[in-house]
Amino acid sequence: MASRKPRGSVERSNAAQTGRLGTDERERDWQRLENETFDLVVIGGGVVGVGTALDAATRGLRVALIEARDLASGTSSRSSKLFHGGLRYLEQLEFGLVREALRERELMLTRLAPHLVKPVSFLYPLSHRIWERPYTAAGLLLYDTMGGARSVPGQKHLTRAGALRMVPALKRNALIGGIRYYDAQADDARHTMMVGRTAAHYGAVVRTSTQVVGFLREADRVSGVRVRDVEDGRETEVKANAVINCTGVWTDDLQKLSGSRGRFRVRASKGVHIVVPRDRIVAESGLILRTEKSVLFVIPWRNHWIVGTTDTDWNLDLAHPAATKRDIDYILEHVNTVLATPLTHEDIEGVYAGLRPLLAGESEETSKLSREHAVARVAPGLVAIAGGKYTTYRVMAADAVDAASADLPGRLQPSITDKVPLLGADGYHALVNQADQLAARYGLHPYRVRHLLDRYGSLVHEVLAVADEDAELLRPLPAAPDYLQVEIVYAASHEGALHLEDTLTRRTRISIEYPHRGVDCAEQVAKLMAGVLGWDDKRVAREVEVYTARVEAERASQTVPDDEAADEARSAAPEARPDLLDSVS
Template sequence: MANPPKLDGAYRSKAWERLRDNQFDVLVIGGGVTGAGVALDAATRGLSVALVEQRDFASGTSSRSSKLFHGGLRYLEQMNFALVREALKERELMLTSIAPHLVKPVSFLYPLTHRVWERPYVTAGLTLYDSMGGARSVPRHKQLTRSGALRMAPGIKRSALTGALLYYDAQADDARHTLTVVRTAAAYGATVLSSARVTGLKRAGERIVGATIEDVETGDTVDVSASVVINCTGVWTDEIQTLAGGRGRFHVRASKGVHIVVPRDRINSETGIILRTEKSVLFVIPWGTHWIVGTTDTDWELDKAHPAASEADIDYILEHVNTVLTVPLTHDDIQGVYAGLRPLLSGESDSTSQLSREHAVARPQPGLYSIAGGKYTTYRVMAEDAVDAAGEDLGGDLASSVTEHIPLVGAQGYHALVNQVERLARKRSLPVWRITHLLDRYGSMLDEVLALADDDPSLLEPLPGAEEYLKVEVVYGVTHEGALHLDDLLTRRTRISIETPDRGVASAEAAARLVAPHLGWDDERIATEVAAYTARVEAERESQKEQNDQEANAERIAAKDVRNLAVGRALT
């Protein structure tokens, strides 16, 4: 694999020229993990590929998940063994060869509350979980007495459990992982573009032969020709199918999942925790110096770009997690909140928690394919299935998928660098923990990141207001990772927006000034970006004080999308 191209302004300009001048085999709509996976799968089969995303890469569901690569214990209980086996195989591939720099093992305590039947029942499930999917890279589950469990998690009430089991899954920064899949696709020749909105689909009779794409930053449009268009837009799937002028073969229903983020010292535990609720499960997930607690699972029919967490959502999470904690969490403990939408295949059940997490691929008309449903963990399989299906319209012999054997950017050489962290830390006069932090975000691209500081050592200083990150990471976000706006940097290239008490407001101006020379921003544009980011944070805070979805949505959409500010159009 060649080194990935720098997704900077020069790349973006050339990418628009390629869209205008070339006929592509595959045009992928949607820059979440599924679309990124489809672009990578198609490119590594030797196809010419373009990927377009109307906002930022991973700006929807793929930056707002529980950040787990897991089989899904509750799907075992639903007897969906095929889905669990498939997901656990993918977890193993990520941990070992595809993305070991990004995907890491994580342990969970499963508290038992019934003395007789529950331990053998859960043990049977976890024994199956340990053995499915070729899992070898995480330890097998362990039996714990109540005393043993409380030694690992003193923050749990003694009365909340009779014993416990400890089992392992895996986790990753979802936004960073998705971006890395995008960059890997670009390294294999895919043309990738954010702020590129599909405004129409091109036809030749009943066949879809491309799309009209608008540059959200400038308002320019271009017609793109493609043999196949693959719709990977998640909760927007039905809208793209409507653009094609017809009904799809399936419909997608949005389920809102809300998570809260609290400081690590607020829950005294060495391990994550999984709790059963009357509706689903609740995870307490280690996240660096924080915990992520969630999630909810409720129908959502309002604004899809910016789903809002209400006070009722947050109260639900607090109520359930506090049933087991010795020191209850309060609203004052919460540093971050995020809400995402799961794209579920619509079914007859009224409960979103019962809708299918399996995926489906459909060909609503010649040249157009839609893929929806599924789990983040199985994105690679989803992508393979979508490209396999598209072979019907591509013609010729379609090569088989090879992504099972394709490491993501930064994976190759990662383990050797882990063994050299002390030397790397001395070389750059940085603490070992900083180098480890960087390796777990960039892998073997670490040298490329740090090289930006060769001529400006001040870039190795912490970012004001978010000292866990270095200034150089913000700059790298625009010089190599395609960030176009302040929100891209503080929400997805870093996770400052959910990891700091002020949700990134204190870092906003410093970050904007760091990247201004690279993005051509003057003082007025810096002020616009900072104001837009601050307004977004304030709108989210206000929405989280409202009791229902309608009122929360109204507060959230009061802060308009910064991507429309660039060309001075009415905000949408």
């Protein structure tokens, strides 16, 4: 029988050293939820939720983060994967939002997450003579100088011939010239997970598959939450001085569950992206194209391109937004207006749909709703935050913790997350310079080591150490050779992956990077996870069956024309977490 050590013991401190989210830590965290009183309980494991947990923990607060599904299982794994100011927000005169976002981009590139966030170039094709070049150049000059942006090159003007040399895939008559500018990108799901692990490193409870099923009250104030472990059905009460609702598109649902009247409403806007092979678009740079509603990006993504996005209202299943044939046709139609060799449905390797949590406003067009965020103390002991954009998650998190200060005892320290690198950042640059030596030590190709460094940073030693007892784990997955088998084991042992879909869709991006969408390697990945999570053959078979059904349902939804039919097709697949309660988020 395990000894019951007091909280704050050496055992707990050691577990938190690298923010490990393993099975032992999961059980220990449940005991903490049962027995401790927290300063803050954060609901929601998207980027704003984990960012809020990190902000609070690094201010010295006792924090617990609760997520019903998986880290980044909603919007935060389904974005355009960009850290950017948002060029179109300049046209909407939202200068403060752009400046704030560009400052965050700079921090990520230089101090907080250089292993995860990388510069990426875009070509803006010009199609109008006389006015368009100076108009666009003026906007990009602001973009290049606002927010202290110094870590990416400034704009470069190109003739039509120069632009075509940079992007030979373009039709010659699609442009009269171009301007190249830079932004930054990251694997959104991996970044969110690493923010969560960093919060755990600083002492926060970070617990997934844990659903809030009710709120605790003392007189007129919220004093905590009742939670349910959706893996085994256990329930407990978690006491806290304040609760922060960081559930994005589920904000209104949680508000109703709490019995408090909300101060704002959230509308869900569906954004769909497609993924195509790199050789289908011959280019040295990404593209940004104007559409009648917004903009369309063609974004470099390893050996692929991500093309999107759409922007339409969504009022159906919030957990599983479905892409339709109409969404995909819209993307293909618009990108093909400028491509010499059109993309077809047969070129598509992956498709994903996400929901933006937009603050509801007077405009009926989701593309015109503000990306500003709102934060409010909706009741004593309860704060809600919504809106915003991925890039500004850290600012949103700080505002949310500040808003909870009225319910916290003592003086609240100021936010310091602009000075707190994410796990894996420290030492990353030196390891990049040592990639050849690392490769020789582990018998890997230097390219492979650089790829690992850009996923794990200085945690790469911890990842590769998992293979010390089994060198076979350093071999690639045969059906998804961009990933090593050791990465699958590490996802389950350190990164909190509890189900096959967690690994195939978020710890890796196999679900969108291969035409088989993960089905061809599902059994092997499940068996690798089984060794860590203690699955028997029956459980392995079920995980594979559920994941395969998910892929089939997503493919079916992408062949029908409207949202209702797509939602019906996608809903045919079972939940990976079957014990989730439908009545609450």
